[in-house]
Amino acid sequence: MKLQRRTFLASVSAGTALMAAPAVMGQAKPRVVVIGGGSGGGTVARYVAKDSDGAVDVTLIEPTKRYYTCYFSNLYLGGFWDYDDLGHGYEGIAAAGVNVIHDWAVGVDRDARMVTMASGSSVPYDKLVVAPGIDFVDNAVPGWDVTKQSLMPHAYKSGTQVQLLKNQIQNMREGGTFCMVAPPNPYRCPPGPGERVSMVAHMLSESNPTGKILIVDPKQNFSKQALFEEGWAKHYGGMVTRIGPDFGGENVEVRPDAMEVVIDGQVESVDVCNVIPAQKAGKIAELAGLTNDAGWAPVTPSDMRSTMDENVFVLGDAAQQGAMPKSGFSANSQAKVVANVVRGELTGSRIFPARYSNTCWSLIATDDGVKVGASYEAGEDQIESVSSFISDTGESADLRRQTYEESIGWYNGITADIFG
Amino acid sequence: MRNLFLPIALSVGAIAAPTASPGQAVAIGDPEAGAEVYRRECASCHQIGEGAAHRIGPQLNHIFDRGAGSHDDFRYSSALERQGRDGLTWDLARLHAYIENPRALVSGTRMSYRGLEDEERRSDLIAYLRVFSDQPQDIPEAAPTAIRPEVELAPEVLAIVGDVEYGEYLSQECTTCHQRSGSNEGIPGIVGWPEEDFVVAMHAYKEKLRPHEVMRSVASRLGEEEIAALAAYFAVLDE
Numbered sequence: 001m002k003l004q005r006r007t008f009l010a011s012v013s014a015g016t017a018l019m020a021a022p023a024v025m026g027q028a029k030p031r032v033v034v035i036g037g038g039s040g041g042g043t044v045a046r047y048v049a050k051d052s053d054g055a056v057d058v059t060l061i062e063p064t065k066r067y068y069t070c071y072f073s074n075l076y077l078g079g080f081w082d083y084d085d086l087g088h089g090y091e092g093i094a095a096a097g098v099n100v101i102h103d104w105a106v107g108v109d110r111d112a113r114m115v116t117m118a119s120g121s122s123v124p125y126d127k128l129v130v131a132p133g134i135d136f137v138d139n140a141v142p143g144w145d146v147t148k149q150s151l152m153p154h155a156y157k158s159g160t161q162v163q164l165l166k167n168q169i170q171n172m173r174e175g176g177t178f179c180m181v182a183p184p185n186p187y188r189c190p191p192g193p194g195e196r197v198s199m200v201a202h203m204l205s206e207s208n209p210t211g212k213i214l215i216v217d218p219k220q221n222f223s224k225q226a227l228f229e230e231g232w233a234k235h236y237g238g239m240v241t242r243i244g245p246d247f248g249g250e251n252v253e254v255r256p257d258a259m260e261v262v263i264d265g266q267v268e269s270v271d272v273c274n275v276i277p278a279q280k281a282g283k284i285a286e287l288a289g290l291t292n293d294a295g296w297a298p299v300t301p302s303d304m305r306s307t308m309d310e311n312v313f314v315l316g317d318a319a320q321q322g323a324m325p326k327s328g329f330s331a332n333s334q335a336k337v338v339a340n341v342v343r344g345e346l347t348g349s350r351i352f353p354a355r356y357s358n359t360c361w362s363l364i365a366t367d368d369g370v371k372v373g374a375s376y377e378a379g380e381d382q383i384e385s386v387s388s389f390i391s392d393t394g395e396s397a398d399l400r401r402q403t404y405e406e407s408i409g410w411y412n413g414i415t416a417d418i419f420g
Numbered sequence: 421m422r423n424l425f426l427p428i429a430l431s432v433g434a435i436a437a438p439t440a441s442p443g444q445a446v447a448i449g450d451p452e453a454g455a456e457v458y459r460r461e462c463a464s465c466h467q468i469g470e471g472a473a474h475r476i477g478p479q480l481n482h483i484f485d486r487g488a489g490s491h492d493d494f495r496y497s498s499a500l501e502r503q504g505r506d507g508l509t510w511d512l513a514r515l516h517a518y519i520e521n522p523r524a525l526v527s528g529t530r531m532s533y534r535g536l537e538d539e540e541r542r543s544d545l546i547a548y549l550r551v552f553s554d555q556p557q558d559i560p561e562a563a564p565t566a567i568r569p570e571v572e573l574a575p576e577v578l579a580i581v582g583d584v585e586y587g588e589y590l591s592q593e594c595t596t597c598h599q600r601s602g603s604n605e606g607i608p609g610i611v612g613w614p615e616e617d618f619v620v621a622m623h624a625y626k627e628k629l630r631p632h633e634v635m636r637s638v639a640s641r642l643g644e645e646e647i648a649a650l651a652a653y654f655a656v657l658d659e
Contacts, residue, residue, distance in 0.1 A: 374637065
C-alpha cells in the first residue's frame with residue numbers, strides 16, 4: 001500500500017517535471033507575481049520563495065507597508081488587545097527572498113502576462129496569484145457607499161476604520177444605541193459580526209451599561225448563533241436585540257447624515273452605526289476579468305486555479321471555491337496548496353494532493369472563547385467539507401478559557417506562518 | 421523568603437513524622453493518589469519508574485534535587501537549560517511552582533502543560549514523584565512504563581518509515597497553529613518529539629481517544645503513511 005502510494009507520487013512528480021521543463025528552460029528564472037499581501041498572498045509569496053531556494057523569482061505587490069489583520073480586530077474593539085498587536089511588517093517575507101513592492105496593482109494583461117501598478121511601472125509573470133480580499137457591493141445598503149464610511153464605518157478591513165468605530169462607540173452618549181447592519185452571505189469571516197457584537201457589548205457593559213445594541217440582519221441564521229445568543233444572555237442580558245428577515249431585517253436603508261436606520265419603513269435613530277455591506281472579490285480580480293456575475297472569482301477546487309486562466313490562481317476571500325468560509329485561516333490553507341502547485345509547475349518539485357482546513361475562534365466575553373472548524377477536500381466541482389466541529393453550548397468556564405488561550409496561540413502561529 | 425521558609429517546613433515535617441527514619445521521604449502528599457494524577461496529567465509525555473526513558477519530556481526518575489535541564493541526552497528548551505546553569509534545581513518548592521504554572525517559573529519552557537492549580541493534587545503528584553527519587557528500592561515491580569499505551573498500534577504501523585518531504589508538505593497544515601519555532605503559548609509545541617510518540621498521539625486523536633476537536637478533525641483524514649511522514653518531519657525539524 002505505501003509503496004504504491006510512493007510510486008504514484010513519484011510518477012506525478014516526474015510527469016510534472018516534464019511538463020514544467022519548457023518554462024524552466026525558456027528563460028533565466030520563472031516568475032511568480034502575487035497581488036495582495038494578506039493571509040493568502042503573504043503566505044504563498046513566502047512559501048514559494050523559501051521553498052524554491054531562489055529558483056523562482058517572487059514579487060509581492062501590496063499597497064500598505066504594515067498589514068493590520070481583520071481577525072482579532074474585534075478584540076481591539078473590546079479592549080482586550082492593543083491596535084499595534086494587529087500590525088505586521090513585510091520584513092520577514094522580504095527576508096525569505098520575496099521582492100516586496102508597496103504599490104496598488106491596477107491592471108492585469110493576461111495575454112501579455114503583465115501586471116501594471118498605480119505608479120505606472122509593470123511586472124511580468126509566468127504564474128500570477130491574485131489575493132486581494134474583498135470589496136463592497138455598490139448600493140448593497142441603500143443610502144450607504146464608501147463616501148459615508150466616516151459617518152457609518154464598515155470597519156471590515158481592519159485598519160483605521162476599526163479605530164474610528166471604536167472611537168465612536170467610546171464617545172457614544174449614555175444609554176445610546178449601537179446599530180450593526182449585518183451582511184448577507186457570502187461574506188468575510190462568518191462569525192465576525194457576532195463576535196463584534198459581543199466585544200461591543202463587553203465594552204459598553206463596562207463604560208456605558210445602559211447602552212443598547214441593535215442588529216439588523218438579512219440572514220435567517222448566522223454563524224455560531226446558539227453560542228453567541230447563549231453568551232449574550234449570560235454576559236450582557238437584555239443589551240442585544242436582533243431583527244432578522246422575518247421582521248424586516250432584509251429591507252434596510254440608512255441615512256448617515258441624520259444617523260437614522262430605516263427598517264422595513266420604520267425609522268430608528270441610532271448613535272453609532274456599523275454598516276457591513278454585501279461583498280465581492282477585491283477590485284483587481286474584477287479588473288483582471290477573473291470574476292463571475294456573483295462578483296467572485298471561480299476556481300478549480302483541486303488547486304485554486306482560476307477557471308478563466310490556467311496561469312492565474314485566486315486565493316482567500318476573493319475566490320469562489322465552495323464550502324470553505326472566507327477567513328484568514330482558509331486563505332492561509334489555500335495558499336499552501338497553491339505554493340506547492342506553482343512551485344511544482346515551475347521547478348518540477350513534487351506536487352501533493354490538496355488539503356484544506358479552517359478553524360474560526362471567537363471571543364464572547366472575558367475568557368469565554370468558542371470555535372468552529374472543518375477539514376475540506378477538493379470535490380469535482382467545488383471544495384467540500386469532510387468533517388466539522390463546533391463548540392457546545394454550556395461548556396465549562398475552564399474549557400472556554402482554554403479555547404480563548406488557544407485562539408491567541410493560533411493568532412501568533414498563523415501570523416508567524418504568513419509573515420515569517 | 422520562600423527559600424528560607426522551605427528548609428524549616430521540611431524539618432517541621434520531619435519532626436511531625438517521628439516514625440520516618442533518616443533518609444526516608446517526608447510525607448508530602450498521598451503517593452497513591454499522586455499516581456492517578458500522574459497518569460492523567462503527565463504520563464502522555466513523561467515516563468517514570470524502572471526502565472523509564474525520555475519521550476516527549478524527559479524521564480522523571482530522581483527528579484528531586486536534580487538540576488533543571490541536566491539530562492545530557494534530552495533536548496530541552498534553551499530557557500530551561502539556561503535556568504539550570506543558573507542554579508535552578510528541582511526541590512519541593514520549585515516542583516510545586518513549576519507544576520502549578522510551568523511558564524511562570526520558566527517562561528520559555530517547551531513543556532506544553534497548563535499547570536495544576538489544585539494544591540492537594542499537586543502535593544499528591546509530587547509525593548508520587550518522590551517515590552522514584554529518594555527511595556529507589558521502592559520502585560514497584562509493575563513499572564509505570566507498563567501502563568498500556570493510549571492506542572495499541574500494530575508493529576508494522578510503528579515501523580513505517582516516514583517520507584520527510586511529504587511530511588514537510590503536510591506539516592504546513594500544522595504550522596497554521598503550531599509554530600515551527602517550537603513555541604507553546606496557548607498551542608502546544610510539536611517540534612523534536614520522538615517519532616513514536618508523535619505517531620501514537622496522532623492515532624489517539626484519529627481514534628477519538630484524545631479530546632480536542634481541531635486535532636480530531638485534522639487526524640481524521642491522515643492515513644498511517646501521512647502520520648509517519650509528519651512524525652519523521654517534525655522529529656528532524658531544526659529550531
